[in-house]
Structures are given as C-alpha cells and as structure tokens.
Amino acid sequence: MRKNIVAGNWKMNKSLAEGIQLAKDVNVAVEAAGALKCDVVVAPPFLHLTEVSKVTGPKVSVSAQNCAAEASGAYTGEVSAAMLQSANIPYVIIGHSERRSYYGETDAILAKKADLALINGLKPIFCIGEELSQRDSGKYFDVVGQQIENGLFHLSANDFAKAVIAYEPVWAIGTGRTATAGQAQEVHAFIRKTIAAKYGEEVAGNTTILYGGSCNENNARELFACPDIDGGLIGGASLVADKFIRIVTSF
Ligand code: 13P
Numbered sequence: 001m002r003k004n005i006v007a008g009n010w011k012m013n014k015s016l017a018e019g020i021q022l023a024k025d026v027n028v029a030v031e032a033a034g035a036l037k038c039d040v041v042v043a044p045p046f047l048h049l050t051e052v053s054k055v056t057g058p059k060v061s062v063s064a065q066n067c068a069a070e071a072s073g074a075y076t077g078e079v080s081a082a083m084l085q086s087a088n089i090p091y092v093i094i095g096h097s098e099r100r101s102y103y104g105e106t107d108a109i110l111a112k113k114a115d116l117a118l119i120n121g122l123k124p125i126f127c128i129g130e131e132l133s134q135r136d137s138g139k140y141f142d143v144v145g146q147q148i149e150n151g152l153f154h155l156s157a158n159d160f161a162k163a164v165i166a167y168e169p170v171w172a173i174g175t176g177r178t179a180t181a182g183q184a185q186e187v188h189a190f191i192r193k194t195i196a197a198k199y200g201e202e203v204a205g206n207t208t209i210l211y212g213g214s215c216n217e218n219n220a221r222e223l224f225a226c227p228d229i230d231g232g233l234i235g236g237a238s239l240v241a242d243k244f245i246r247i248v249t250s251f
Helices: 016-032 046-055 081-086 097-102 107-119 132-136 140-152 181-199 201-206 220-224 241-248
Strands: 005-009 039-043 060-064 091-094 123-128 164-167 209-212 231-234
Touching (some): 016 039, 016 046, 046 060, 081 107, 123 140, 132 140, 164 181, 181 201, 181 220
Parallel strands (some): 039 060, 060 091, 123 164, 164 209
C-alpha cells in the first residue's frame, strides 16, 4: 500500500545556522514522537542540504526544492540531479507552482527534470495545481490532468511508481485559504483516477498524493482523514518545528 508522507518545503527561508537548528529540532521531535504513521521529509534550500542531512537521522529524509533540466555543463547557477544524488539526497520537488509561474518552467521542462531525477535515483515530488481563475471557471480538472499527463505520463509504469504527486492549488498557497477537505479530496480522487486510466489500478493505488496549500496544524487532521489524501507538502507551517510536528502527528 502507499506511504503517507509529510514534507516541509522551506522555500527561500532560513540562514544556514537557522536551517541546521530547525532540522535538529524537527529530528528530535520526530524521534520523540515514537512510531509515526507517515514518512517525514524536509526540503531546505540547496545550500543547506548537506548540513541538514548530517543532523537528521533515519526518520527524516531530505529533499531538494528543484533540480536542473540539463544533465551537466555550462548552466550557471543550476544544480543537477546527479549532484543531488552524489550528496545522497533522496527526494527532489519538481514543478512547484512558484517555479512554474516565476521562472517560466513549462510542462516540457518539468518532464525533462523528472527524467533526470529518475535517471539519478531521486524520487520526484511532482507538483500540480490550478490557479484561482482556473478554479473559478471550473477548469481545474483539465488543468491538473494536463499537468500530470504532460509532466509524467511519458514515463514507464516502473518509473512513474517512484514519483510522489503533490496537489497544490495555487490559490491556497501562502494565502491562509486552504482548500476544504471536500475540495481537496475531489481533486485527489480525480488524480488517482487519471493515473489508474494510464497505469492501472495497482499503480494508482500505490501512488502517494500529497495536499499542499495553507495546510497547518489545525486543518491537517481533517485533510489527512480523506481517503485519497496521503499527507501534505507544507510551506509556512514547516518553518516552526513545533507546528510541523503537530502536522506530522495528525494521522
Ligand atoms: P503554504 O503551506 O505556505 O501555503 O505553502 C504550500 C506550499 O507551497 C508547499 O510547497
């Protein structure tokens, strides 16, 4: 059966010293929490990755927030999937809406990133989600269906099975306007159905689908209780160890 995961996306926050401290605090809290019903992932900025890896134990995995769409070479400022693998980073977030909207990352670019992540043994946390106008005009199923199809459906079933999906409606990110459990479950069920149509029920049933967008310690329990919501990708609330742990223990 599929795994539950709670992942903290720190975005561009925390100095190196602050990031190490946060990772230590999360690690201590996870160890103290005993048996958990989910895997725990933290996604600090690139600069912090190796230091955070050193201070986290086996119960806290580390993720990059992005990787390059090219394998290597003259791409100033980029970090490749191979470099992440060489630093023993197991996960990489791909296609976050902030990458899509501020850095022009198209479905085609994101498909290349997913390929490179998988070639290098990384697990992609692949983000999809509609903007407010697309929600309001009722096009959200089409949008998320296209994003997953264009970004991932070129993969073999074997490779697709290594990916985690994160549904993050753009209108809910950083706005305090969480999708209701009903709204999120509706889209998660649609995503799983879309995966089943392409790869079959078994792959779909084993795919972890996370919800992201103003998920916090107060609403996580209701969201995670939904049958097709397998955890969360947490922004703001992952920057405070105590809040993050309360989300982790919400299952
Ligand atoms: P917030 O939890 O701050 O809304 O961010 C969600 C997100 O974008 C996680 O990737």
